Amino acid sequence: xxxxxxxxxxxxxxxxxxxxxxxxxxxxxxxxxxxxxxxxxxxxxxxxxxxxxxxxxxxxxxxxxxxxxxxxxxxxxxxxxxxxxxxxxxxxxxxxxxxxxxxxxxxxxxxxxxxxxxxxxxxxxxxxxxxxxxxxxxxxxxxxxxxxxxxxxxxxxxxxxxxxxxxxxxxxxxxxxxxxxxxxxxxxxxxxxxxxxxxxxxxxxxxxxxxxxxxxxxxxxxxxxxxxxxxxxxxxxxxxxxxxxxxxxxxxxxxxxxxxxxxxxxxxxxxxxxxxxxxxxxxxxxxxxxxxxxxxxxxxxxxxxxxxxxxxxxxxxxxxxxxxxxxxxxxxxxxxxxxxxxxxxxxxxxxxxxxxxxxxxxxxxxxxxxxxxxxxxxxxxxxxxxxxxxxxxxxxxxxxxxxxxxxxxxxxxxxxxxxxxxxxxx
Ligand SMILES: NC(=O)c1ccc[n+]([C@@H]2O[C@H](COP(=O)([O-])OP(=O)(O)OC[C@H]3O[C@@H](n4cnc5c(N)ncnc54)[C@H](OP(=O)(O)O)[C@@H]3O)[C@@H](O)[C@H]2O)c1
Numbered sequence: 001x002x003x004x005x006x007x008x009x010x011x012x013x014x015x016x017x018x019x020x021x022x023x024x025x026x027x028x029x030x031x032x033x034x035x036x037x038x039x040x041x042x043x044x045x046x047x048x049x050x051x052x053x054x055x056x057x058x059x060x061x062x063x064x065x066x067x068x069x070x071x072x073x074x075x076x077x078x079x080x081x082x083x084x085x086x087x088x089x090x091x092x093x094x095x096x097x098x099x100x101x102x103x104x105x106x107x108x109x110x111x112x113x114x115x116x117x118x119x120x121x122x123x124x125x126x127x128x129x130x131x132x133x134x135x136x137x138x139x140x141x142x143x144x145x146x147x148x149x150x151x152x153x154x155x156x157x158x159x160x161x162x163x164x165x166x167x168x169x170x171x172x173x174x175x176x177x178x179x180x181x182x183x184x185x186x187x188x189x190x191x192x193x194x195x196x197x198x199x200x201x202x203x204x205x206x207x208x209x210x211x212x213x214x215x216x217x218x219x220x221x222x223x224x225x226x227x228x229x230x231x232x233x234x235x236x237x238x239x240x241x242x243x244x245x246x247x248x249x250x251x252x253x254x255x256x257x258x259x260x261x262x263x264x265x266x267x268x269x270x271x272x273x274x275x276x277x278x279x280x281x282x283x284x285x286x287x288x289x290x291x292x293x294x295x296x297x298x299x300x301x302x303x304x305x306x307x308x309x310x311x312x313x314x315x316x317x318x319x320x321x322x323x324x325x326x327x328x329x330x331x332x333x334x335x336x337x338x339x340x341x342x343x344x345x346x347x348x349x350x351x352x353x354x355x356x357x358x359x360x361x362x363x364x365x366x367x368x369x370x371x372x373x374x375x376x377x378x379x380x381x382x383x384x385x386x387x388x389x390x391x392x393x394x395x396x397x398x399x400x401x402x403x404x405x406x407x408x409x410x411x412x413x414x415x416x417x418x419x420x421x422x423x424x425x426x
Contacts, residue, residue, distance in 0.1 A: 013131070019305070032320045106202070110221050134297075144331065144332050153255060161280075171240075174234050208220075215336070247267065352422050355417070357416055358389055362417075369407060369410050376396070378397050381393040
Protein backbone atom coordinates (compact mmCIF):
# COMPACT_ATOMS: atom_id res chain seq x y z
CA UNK A 1 0.00 0.00 0.00
CA UNK A 2 1.04 3.60 -0.59
CA UNK A 3 0.00 6.78 1.20
CA UNK A 4 0.14 9.71 -1.19
CA UNK A 5 1.14 13.13 0.02
CA UNK A 6 1.37 16.58 -1.57
CA UNK A 7 3.91 19.25 -0.70
CA UNK A 8 2.90 22.91 -0.81
CA UNK A 9 6.11 24.80 -1.57
CA UNK A 10 9.50 23.31 -2.39
CA UNK A 11 11.91 25.56 -0.47
CA UNK A 12 14.49 24.82 2.23
CA UNK A 13 12.48 22.49 4.49
CA UNK A 14 10.26 20.88 1.83
CA UNK A 15 13.24 19.87 -0.30
CA UNK A 16 14.63 17.99 2.72
CA UNK A 17 11.53 15.77 2.97
CA UNK A 18 12.36 13.49 -0.05
CA UNK A 19 15.84 12.81 1.37
CA UNK A 20 14.42 11.55 4.69
CA UNK A 21 11.64 9.54 3.05
CA UNK A 22 14.26 7.83 0.88
CA UNK A 23 16.95 7.28 3.52
CA UNK A 24 14.43 5.94 6.04
CA UNK A 25 12.14 4.16 3.60
CA UNK A 26 12.63 0.75 5.19
CA UNK A 27 12.09 2.04 8.71
CA UNK A 28 9.01 4.01 7.67
CA UNK A 29 7.48 0.98 5.95
CA UNK A 30 8.16 -1.15 9.02
CA UNK A 31 6.46 1.42 11.26
CA UNK A 32 3.49 2.26 9.06
CA UNK A 33 3.05 -0.83 6.90
CA UNK A 34 3.00 1.51 3.94
CA UNK A 35 5.18 3.64 1.64
CA UNK A 36 4.87 7.40 1.73
CA UNK A 37 4.91 8.73 -1.80
CA UNK A 38 5.19 12.38 -2.87
CA UNK A 39 2.40 12.56 -5.40
CA UNK A 40 2.27 16.28 -6.24
CA UNK A 41 4.26 19.40 -5.37
CA UNK A 42 2.71 22.87 -5.53
CA UNK A 43 5.14 25.48 -6.85
CA UNK A 44 4.64 29.14 -7.56
CA UNK A 45 4.69 29.20 -11.36
CA UNK A 46 5.78 27.48 -14.56
CA UNK A 47 9.23 29.06 -14.36
CA UNK A 48 9.90 27.41 -10.97
CA UNK A 49 8.49 24.15 -12.32
CA UNK A 50 10.91 24.25 -15.30
CA UNK A 51 13.86 25.07 -13.04
CA UNK A 52 13.10 22.18 -10.68
CA UNK A 53 12.59 19.72 -13.54
CA UNK A 54 15.87 20.88 -15.09
CA UNK A 55 17.55 20.23 -11.73
CA UNK A 56 16.43 16.60 -11.98
CA UNK A 57 13.45 16.62 -9.58
CA UNK A 58 10.93 14.30 -11.17
CA UNK A 59 7.80 15.09 -9.15
CA UNK A 60 4.49 16.10 -10.61
CA UNK A 61 4.76 19.86 -10.12
CA UNK A 62 1.49 21.79 -10.17
CA UNK A 63 0.80 25.51 -9.94
CA UNK A 64 -2.83 25.33 -8.81
CA UNK A 65 -3.93 24.15 -5.36
CA UNK A 66 -7.11 22.78 -6.98
CA UNK A 67 -5.03 20.02 -8.59
CA UNK A 68 -4.22 18.78 -5.10
CA UNK A 69 -7.56 19.44 -3.41
CA UNK A 70 -9.52 17.52 -6.03
CA UNK A 71 -7.11 14.58 -6.12
CA UNK A 72 -8.81 11.91 -3.98
CA UNK A 73 -5.66 9.78 -3.95
CA UNK A 74 -3.83 12.38 -1.82
CA UNK A 75 -4.35 11.75 1.91
CA UNK A 76 -1.91 14.20 3.48
CA UNK A 77 -0.98 17.77 2.53
CA UNK A 78 2.29 19.22 3.82
CA UNK A 79 2.30 23.03 3.93
CA UNK A 80 5.86 24.40 3.83
CA UNK A 81 5.35 27.76 2.11
CA UNK A 82 5.37 29.85 5.28
CA UNK A 83 3.60 33.18 6.01
CA UNK A 84 -0.13 33.58 6.72
CA UNK A 85 -1.69 33.71 3.26
CA UNK A 86 -2.25 31.80 1.10
CA UNK A 87 -1.08 29.13 3.59
CA UNK A 88 -4.14 29.61 5.82
CA UNK A 89 -6.58 29.31 2.92
CA UNK A 90 -4.81 26.29 1.44
CA UNK A 91 -4.66 24.47 4.81
CA UNK A 92 -8.35 25.22 5.45
CA UNK A 93 -9.30 23.93 2.00
CA UNK A 94 -7.17 20.79 2.41
CA UNK A 95 -8.80 20.01 5.78
CA UNK A 96 -12.25 20.64 4.29
CA UNK A 97 -11.31 18.21 1.51
CA UNK A 98 -10.75 15.63 4.33
CA UNK A 99 -6.98 15.56 3.96
CA UNK A 100 -4.70 15.54 6.99
CA UNK A 101 -2.28 18.48 7.13
CA UNK A 102 1.29 18.79 8.37
CA UNK A 103 2.85 22.23 8.69
CA UNK A 104 5.85 23.97 10.26
CA UNK A 105 4.22 27.39 10.09
CA UNK A 106 4.48 28.74 13.66
CA UNK A 107 3.35 32.28 12.76
CA UNK A 108 0.12 30.93 11.29
CA UNK A 109 -0.47 28.43 14.10
CA UNK A 110 0.19 30.93 16.89
CA UNK A 111 -2.39 33.33 15.50
CA UNK A 112 -4.95 31.09 13.74
CA UNK A 113 -4.18 27.65 15.20
CA UNK A 114 -7.41 27.31 17.21
CA UNK A 115 -9.51 28.09 14.14
CA UNK A 116 -7.59 25.61 11.96
CA UNK A 117 -7.76 22.88 14.59
CA UNK A 118 -11.54 23.32 14.70
CA UNK A 119 -11.77 22.95 10.91
CA UNK A 120 -9.66 19.77 11.23
CA UNK A 121 -11.91 18.35 13.97
CA UNK A 122 -15.10 19.29 12.09
CA UNK A 123 -13.84 17.38 9.06
CA UNK A 124 -12.56 14.31 10.91
CA UNK A 125 -8.90 14.90 10.04
CA UNK A 126 -5.80 16.03 11.94
CA UNK A 127 -3.37 18.95 11.83
CA UNK A 128 0.16 18.12 13.06
CA UNK A 129 3.01 20.62 13.48
CA UNK A 130 5.99 19.20 15.41
CA UNK A 131 8.42 21.30 13.32
CA UNK A 132 6.78 24.59 14.33
CA UNK A 133 8.62 24.77 17.68
CA UNK A 134 12.39 24.37 17.94
CA UNK A 135 12.70 22.77 14.44
CA UNK A 136 14.61 19.58 15.11
CA UNK A 137 13.79 19.08 18.81
CA UNK A 138 10.84 16.70 19.15
CA UNK A 139 9.37 18.75 21.96
CA UNK A 140 5.65 18.99 21.16
CA UNK A 141 5.17 15.24 20.81
CA UNK A 142 7.26 14.71 23.97
CA UNK A 143 5.04 17.10 25.92
CA UNK A 144 1.86 15.53 24.52
CA UNK A 145 2.93 11.92 25.04
CA UNK A 146 5.75 11.48 27.54
CA UNK A 147 4.51 14.22 29.87
CA UNK A 148 0.91 12.98 29.97
CA UNK A 149 1.68 11.37 33.34
CA UNK A 150 3.23 14.52 34.76
CA UNK A 151 2.17 18.05 35.70
CA UNK A 152 4.29 20.82 34.20
CA UNK A 153 4.76 23.91 36.33
CA UNK A 154 7.18 25.93 34.23
CA UNK A 155 8.72 26.03 30.77
CA UNK A 156 11.83 28.05 29.96
CA UNK A 157 13.03 28.16 26.39
CA UNK A 158 15.83 29.50 24.25
CA UNK A 159 13.87 29.00 21.05
CA UNK A 160 15.13 31.54 18.56
CA UNK A 161 18.42 30.57 16.95
CA UNK A 162 19.14 33.95 15.35
CA UNK A 163 18.87 35.97 18.55
CA UNK A 164 20.72 33.28 20.51
CA UNK A 165 23.58 33.34 17.98
CA UNK A 166 23.73 37.13 18.39
CA UNK A 167 23.60 36.99 22.19
CA UNK A 168 26.35 34.36 22.21
CA UNK A 169 28.59 36.70 20.20
CA UNK A 170 27.69 39.64 22.44
CA UNK A 171 28.55 37.60 25.55
CA UNK A 172 31.58 35.61 24.34
CA UNK A 173 33.19 38.26 22.13
CA UNK A 174 31.89 41.46 23.74
CA UNK A 175 30.31 42.49 20.43
CA UNK A 176 27.67 45.20 20.16
CA UNK A 177 24.16 44.39 18.99
CA UNK A 178 24.95 45.90 15.55
CA UNK A 179 28.14 43.83 15.12
CA UNK A 180 26.29 40.65 16.07
CA UNK A 181 23.41 41.42 13.68
CA UNK A 182 25.85 42.09 10.82
CA UNK A 183 27.50 38.69 11.39
CA UNK A 184 24.13 36.90 11.69
CA UNK A 185 23.10 38.48 8.36
CA UNK A 186 26.41 37.56 6.71
CA UNK A 187 25.98 33.92 7.75
CA UNK A 188 22.36 33.84 6.55
CA UNK A 189 20.93 33.41 10.07
CA UNK A 190 19.16 36.78 10.06
CA UNK A 191 16.57 37.73 7.46
CA UNK A 192 16.71 41.12 5.71
CA UNK A 193 14.05 42.24 8.20
CA UNK A 194 15.19 40.64 11.49
CA UNK A 195 12.31 42.08 13.55
CA UNK A 196 10.58 38.78 14.36
CA UNK A 197 13.81 37.23 15.63
CA UNK A 198 15.44 40.12 17.52
CA UNK A 199 12.24 41.52 19.03
CA UNK A 200 11.12 38.23 20.54
CA UNK A 201 8.10 37.83 18.25
CA UNK A 202 9.15 34.45 16.81
CA UNK A 203 9.88 33.13 20.31
CA UNK A 204 6.50 34.47 21.50
CA UNK A 205 4.75 32.48 18.72
CA UNK A 206 6.49 29.38 20.05
CA UNK A 207 5.39 30.16 23.63
CA UNK A 208 1.77 30.14 22.40
CA UNK A 209 2.25 26.66 20.93
CA UNK A 210 4.19 25.33 23.93
CA UNK A 211 1.51 26.61 26.31
CA UNK A 212 -1.08 24.43 24.56
CA UNK A 213 0.94 21.24 24.90
CA UNK A 214 2.45 21.86 28.34
CA UNK A 215 -0.49 23.50 30.10
CA UNK A 216 -3.50 22.69 27.90
CA UNK A 217 -4.22 26.42 27.59
CA UNK A 218 -4.07 28.58 24.48
CA UNK A 219 -2.55 31.92 25.35
CA UNK A 220 -3.60 34.72 23.04
CA UNK A 221 -0.46 35.86 21.18
CA UNK A 222 -1.25 39.49 22.08
CA UNK A 223 -1.03 38.53 25.77
CA UNK A 224 2.53 37.19 25.50
CA UNK A 225 4.68 40.05 26.78
CA UNK A 226 7.69 40.18 24.49
CA UNK A 227 10.78 42.29 24.36
CA UNK A 228 13.88 41.68 22.28
CA UNK A 229 17.62 42.12 22.49
CA UNK A 230 18.09 45.49 20.71
CA UNK A 231 18.69 47.47 23.92
CA UNK A 232 21.36 45.16 25.37
CA UNK A 233 24.77 46.83 25.50
CA UNK A 234 28.29 45.50 26.20
CA UNK A 235 27.96 47.20 29.64
CA UNK A 236 24.92 45.06 30.50
CA UNK A 237 26.79 41.96 29.33
CA UNK A 238 29.91 42.85 31.37
CA UNK A 239 27.95 43.52 34.53
CA UNK A 240 26.04 40.26 34.12
CA UNK A 241 29.34 38.39 33.78
CA UNK A 242 30.77 40.11 36.85
CA UNK A 243 27.77 38.92 38.85
CA UNK A 244 27.90 35.35 37.54
CA UNK A 245 25.12 35.63 34.94
CA UNK A 246 24.76 35.13 31.20
CA UNK A 247 22.21 37.24 29.29
CA UNK A 248 19.90 35.35 26.93
CA UNK A 249 16.55 35.93 25.29
CA UNK A 250 14.41 33.50 27.28
CA UNK A 251 10.77 32.54 26.83
CA UNK A 252 8.95 31.55 29.99
CA UNK A 253 5.54 30.04 30.65
CA UNK A 254 4.41 29.52 34.23
CA UNK A 255 1.24 28.36 35.88
CA UNK A 256 0.49 30.12 39.14
CA UNK A 257 -2.48 29.75 41.45
CA UNK A 258 -4.39 32.43 39.56
CA UNK A 259 -3.57 31.14 36.06
CA UNK A 260 -1.04 31.04 33.26
CA UNK A 261 1.46 33.64 32.08
CA UNK A 262 3.94 33.73 29.20
CA UNK A 263 6.64 36.17 28.22
CA UNK A 264 9.80 36.44 26.14
CA UNK A 265 12.32 38.85 27.65
CA UNK A 266 16.07 39.32 27.96
CA UNK A 267 17.07 37.41 31.07
CA UNK A 268 20.07 37.16 33.43
CA UNK A 269 20.58 33.39 33.75
CA UNK A 270 22.97 32.06 36.42
CA UNK A 271 26.10 30.78 34.62
CA UNK A 272 25.49 27.30 36.05
CA UNK A 273 21.93 27.12 34.67
CA UNK A 274 21.61 24.51 31.88
CA UNK A 275 20.07 27.09 29.54
CA UNK A 276 23.05 29.42 29.98
CA UNK A 277 25.16 26.87 28.11
CA UNK A 278 22.89 26.80 25.05
CA UNK A 279 24.95 28.74 22.55
CA UNK A 280 25.01 29.79 18.91
CA UNK A 281 21.98 28.85 16.85
CA UNK A 282 21.09 25.92 19.12
CA UNK A 283 17.73 25.83 20.91
CA UNK A 284 16.62 24.28 24.19
CA UNK A 285 13.41 23.85 26.12
CA UNK A 286 13.76 23.46 29.90
CA UNK A 287 10.79 21.81 31.58
CA UNK A 288 9.98 21.84 35.30
CA UNK A 289 7.34 19.40 36.47
CA UNK A 290 6.16 17.73 39.66
CA UNK A 291 7.10 14.22 38.48
CA UNK A 292 10.25 14.33 36.38
CA UNK A 293 11.54 17.47 38.06
CA UNK A 294 13.91 19.35 35.76
CA UNK A 295 14.64 18.19 32.22
CA UNK A 296 16.15 19.97 29.23
CA UNK A 297 15.59 19.18 25.57
CA UNK A 298 18.43 20.54 23.44
CA UNK A 299 19.07 20.54 19.71
CA UNK A 300 18.98 22.41 16.42
CA UNK A 301 16.08 24.84 16.23
CA UNK A 302 16.19 25.16 12.47
CA UNK A 303 17.89 23.90 9.34
CA UNK A 304 16.72 21.81 6.44
CA UNK A 305 17.26 18.29 7.73
CA UNK A 306 16.40 18.84 11.42
CA UNK A 307 13.14 20.59 10.51
CA UNK A 308 12.27 18.10 7.75
CA UNK A 309 12.84 15.28 10.28
CA UNK A 310 10.09 16.70 12.48
CA UNK A 311 7.83 17.08 9.43
CA UNK A 312 8.42 13.45 8.44
CA UNK A 313 7.71 12.23 11.98
CA UNK A 314 4.27 13.88 11.69
CA UNK A 315 3.84 12.26 8.28
CA UNK A 316 4.65 8.83 9.69
CA UNK A 317 2.09 9.19 12.49
CA UNK A 318 -0.60 10.26 10.02
CA UNK A 319 0.36 7.66 7.39
CA UNK A 320 -0.09 4.96 10.00
CA UNK A 321 -3.69 6.03 10.65
CA UNK A 322 -4.40 6.24 6.91
CA UNK A 323 -2.90 2.80 6.26
CA UNK A 324 -4.68 1.18 9.16
CA UNK A 325 -7.97 3.04 8.61
CA UNK A 326 -8.32 4.55 12.06
CA UNK A 327 -9.01 8.23 12.73
CA UNK A 328 -5.78 10.14 13.41
CA UNK A 329 -5.82 11.36 17.02
CA UNK A 330 -5.57 15.12 17.52
CA UNK A 331 -1.93 16.22 17.87
CA UNK A 332 -2.68 17.55 21.33
CA UNK A 333 -5.51 16.28 23.50
CA UNK A 334 -4.77 18.37 26.61
CA UNK A 335 -7.26 21.24 26.47
CA UNK A 336 -8.39 23.37 29.40
CA UNK A 337 -10.06 26.75 29.64
CA UNK A 338 -7.40 29.47 29.44
CA UNK A 339 -7.16 31.39 32.69
CA UNK A 340 -4.57 34.17 32.86
CA UNK A 341 -2.46 34.76 35.97
CA UNK A 342 -2.92 37.90 38.04
CA UNK A 343 0.07 40.26 37.91
CA UNK A 344 0.36 40.05 41.74
CA UNK A 345 1.11 36.36 41.31
CA UNK A 346 4.16 36.91 39.09
CA UNK A 347 7.25 37.56 41.18
CA UNK A 348 10.73 38.11 39.78
CA UNK A 349 13.95 39.99 40.40
CA UNK A 350 14.98 42.63 37.87
CA UNK A 351 18.06 44.47 36.71
CA UNK A 352 17.54 48.18 35.99
CA UNK A 353 20.21 50.05 33.97
CA UNK A 354 19.85 53.80 34.47
CA UNK A 355 21.86 56.82 33.36
CA UNK A 356 21.78 60.15 35.15
CA UNK A 357 23.81 63.19 36.15
CA UNK A 358 26.86 62.35 38.26
CA UNK A 359 25.93 64.24 41.43
CA UNK A 360 24.88 63.52 45.00
CA UNK A 361 21.31 62.52 45.79
CA UNK A 362 20.52 60.76 42.51
CA UNK A 363 20.61 57.28 44.00
CA UNK A 364 18.45 58.52 46.87
CA UNK A 365 15.76 59.64 44.39
CA UNK A 366 15.71 56.15 42.92
CA UNK A 367 15.69 54.58 46.38
CA UNK A 368 12.62 56.66 47.25
CA UNK A 369 10.73 55.31 44.23
CA UNK A 370 11.63 51.71 45.07
CA UNK A 371 10.76 52.31 48.72
CA UNK A 372 7.34 53.69 47.81
CA UNK A 373 6.70 50.45 45.87
CA UNK A 374 8.00 48.45 48.87
CA UNK A 375 10.76 46.88 46.76
CA UNK A 376 14.28 46.75 48.11
CA UNK A 377 17.65 46.68 46.35
CA UNK A 378 19.67 43.47 46.33
CA UNK A 379 22.74 45.02 44.74
CA UNK A 380 23.62 48.49 43.45
CA UNK A 381 26.52 49.55 41.21
CA UNK A 382 27.38 53.08 40.22
CA UNK A 383 30.17 54.33 38.00
CA UNK A 384 31.07 57.55 36.33
CA UNK A 385 30.81 57.33 32.53
CA UNK A 386 32.30 60.75 31.75
CA UNK A 387 30.81 64.12 30.81
CA UNK A 388 29.43 64.38 34.31
CA UNK A 389 27.20 61.33 33.72
CA UNK A 390 26.81 58.24 35.90
CA UNK A 391 25.61 54.76 35.13
CA UNK A 392 23.58 53.10 37.89
CA UNK A 393 22.74 49.40 37.82
CA UNK A 394 20.26 48.05 40.35
CA UNK A 395 19.41 44.42 40.95
CA UNK A 396 16.19 44.35 42.91
CA UNK A 397 14.71 41.85 45.26
CA UNK A 398 11.61 40.08 44.00
CA UNK A 399 8.67 42.23 42.98
CA UNK A 400 5.40 41.48 41.27
CA UNK A 401 4.58 42.57 37.73
CA UNK A 402 2.44 45.50 38.91
CA UNK A 403 5.34 46.84 40.96
CA UNK A 404 7.74 46.31 38.02
CA UNK A 405 5.47 48.11 35.53
CA UNK A 406 4.95 50.95 37.98
CA UNK A 407 8.69 51.36 38.62
CA UNK A 408 9.45 51.34 34.89
CA UNK A 409 6.85 54.05 34.35
CA UNK A 410 8.07 56.17 37.25
CA UNK A 411 11.79 55.91 36.45
CA UNK A 412 11.10 56.67 32.78
CA UNK A 413 9.23 59.82 33.83
CA UNK A 414 11.85 60.91 36.37
CA UNK A 415 13.39 64.19 35.31
CA UNK A 416 17.14 63.88 34.58
CA UNK A 417 17.10 60.05 34.52
CA UNK A 418 17.21 57.71 31.54
CA UNK A 419 16.03 54.13 32.05
CA UNK A 420 18.33 52.47 29.53
CA UNK A 421 17.26 48.85 30.02
CA UNK A 422 15.53 46.35 32.28
CA UNK A 423 16.33 42.65 32.34
CA UNK A 424 14.69 39.84 34.29
CA UNK A 425 16.94 37.96 36.71
CA UNK A 426 16.50 34.23 37.25
N1 LIG B 1 14.02 26.87 7.52
C1 LIG B 1 13.94 26.39 8.76
O1 LIG B 1 14.94 25.98 9.33
C2 LIG B 1 12.62 26.31 9.47
C3 LIG B 1 12.58 25.87 10.81
C4 LIG B 1 11.35 25.74 11.46
C5 LIG B 1 10.19 26.07 10.78
N2 LIG B 1 10.27 26.54 9.50
C6 LIG B 1 9.02 26.88 8.82
O2 LIG B 1 8.88 26.05 7.68
C7 LIG B 1 8.19 26.76 6.65
C8 LIG B 1 9.03 26.74 5.37
O3 LIG B 1 10.26 27.39 5.64
P1 LIG B 1 11.46 27.36 4.60
O4 LIG B 1 12.65 27.82 5.34
O5 LIG B 1 11.49 26.08 3.89
O6 LIG B 1 11.00 28.54 3.60
P2 LIG B 1 11.51 28.80 2.12
O7 LIG B 1 12.86 28.24 1.89
O8 LIG B 1 11.26 30.25 1.84
O9 LIG B 1 10.49 27.92 1.25
C9 LIG B 1 9.16 28.28 1.03
C10 LIG B 1 8.86 27.93 -0.43
O10 LIG B 1 7.48 28.05 -0.64
C11 LIG B 1 7.29 28.77 -1.86
N3 LIG B 1 6.01 29.44 -1.87
C12 LIG B 1 5.62 30.51 -1.15
N4 LIG B 1 4.36 30.83 -1.47
C13 LIG B 1 3.96 29.96 -2.42
C14 LIG B 1 2.77 29.79 -3.15
N5 LIG B 1 1.73 30.59 -2.98
N6 LIG B 1 2.71 28.77 -4.04
C15 LIG B 1 3.75 27.94 -4.24
N7 LIG B 1 4.92 28.06 -3.58
C16 LIG B 1 5.02 29.07 -2.68
C17 LIG B 1 8.43 29.76 -1.87
O11 LIG B 1 8.63 30.27 -3.18
P3 LIG B 1 9.31 31.74 -3.35
O12 LIG B 1 10.74 31.54 -3.02
O13 LIG B 1 9.04 32.03 -4.78
O14 LIG B 1 8.63 32.66 -2.39
C18 LIG B 1 9.58 28.88 -1.38
O15 LIG B 1 10.13 28.13 -2.46
C19 LIG B 1 7.91 28.15 7.22
O16 LIG B 1 6.63 28.18 7.79
C20 LIG B 1 8.96 28.30 8.31
O17 LIG B 1 8.57 29.19 9.34
C21 LIG B 1 11.44 26.66 8.82
